[in-house]
Amino acid sequence: MTKFGPSDDLEAAEFFEANLHGARFVECDLSGTVMHGVDIQGGDIDSPWLGEPGGSLKVNGIEVAGYVDAELNRRFPGRANRNAEDPAGLLAAWAEIERTWAATLDRAEGMPAGAVDVSVGGEWSFAQTQRHLVHATDTWLGRGILELEDPYHPIGLKYGGTDDPAAKTPSYAEVLEARAGRVAMVRDFIAATTPAELDEPRKNPHNPEHPETVRHCLHVILGEEWEHHRFAVRDLDTIEAT
Numbered sequence: 001m002t003k004f005g006p007s008d009d010l011e012a013a014e015f016f017e018a019n020l021h022g023a024r025f026v027e028c029d030l031s032g033t034v035m036h037g038v039d040i041q042g043g044d045i046d047s048p049w050l051g052e053p054g055g056s057l058k059v060n061g062i063e064v065a066g067y068v069d070a071e072l073n074r075r076f077p078g079r080a081n082r083n084a085e086d087p088a089g090l091l092a093a094w095a096e097i098e099r100t101w102a103a104t105l106d107r108a109e110g111m112p113a114g115a116v117d118v119s120v121g122g123e124w125s126f127a128q129t130q131r132h133l134v135h136a137t138d139t140w141l142g143r144g145i146l147e148l149e150d151p152y153h154p155i156g157l158k159y160g161g162t163d164d165p166a167a168k169t170p171s172y173a174e175v176l177e178a179r180a181g182r183v184a185m186v187r188d189f190i191a192a193t194t195p196a197e198l199d200e201p202r203k204n205p206h207n208p209e210h211p212e213t214v215r216h217c218l219h220v221i222l223g224e225e226w227e228h229h230r231f232a233v234r235d236l237d238t239i240e241a242t
Contacts (some may be wrong), residue, residue, distance in 0.1 A: 048223070076229070078093070078100060082225075087194065089223075097226065111155065131157035144212065199213055
């Protein structure tokens with residue numbers, strides 16, 4: 001199978017009568033892609049950013065981003081409140097994600113031994129997803145909001161990251177302990193914040209020249225929580241089915 005990577009510049013490329021049957025696009029920039037007269041039966045598109053302001057996707061001339069977002073909100077009660085504006089709303093939104101994850105953690109606990117370490121389709125395992133959320137909290141709360149010099153827990157797994165082969169993989173119990181600590185950090189911060197503090201400027205942890213607000217950083221954390229919960233549930237369904 002031909003494989004294209006970051007060194008291959010396919011921007012604005014044109015594929016005419018090309019056979020892309022079974023092709024797989026992972027972490028690719030397909031924004032603005034135009035596909036006309038294509039056979040996309042059985043296609044599977046996963047784009048976490050469709051539900052954000054300005055998100056857009058047209059199928060046969062029909063804007064479907066709003067439909068998709070509304071259906072995800074229906075399937076995952078509480079998700080619709082991820083962009084709450086005031087401290088009370090944000091605290092309620094965080095309580096909803098805590099309740100949602102608690103139920104999913106209980107589900108994972110009841111599955112056969114080792115299920116939390118199973119990777120589906122090359123994606124992160126359930127345990128690795130928990131580790132990534134530790135890293136996401138450290139990035140947007142620790143570095144972004146609190147402006148800590150070194151906010152990162154050693155268990156955290158960064159976006160696109162993999163474990164160092166020479167490093168010891170943490171136990172699932174260690175992962176859950178680190179994760180619970182970070183969940184409590186977010187809860188405690190939101191509970192103590194004020195409307196004025198939510199408007200305070202912060203540096204984007206990935207692009208320090210780009211200013212954000214404390215509120216925006218919390219929205220990113222909530223968005224990460226809901227999207228990775230969706231991924232985790234999807235993969236648990238697959239594991240159970242097989």
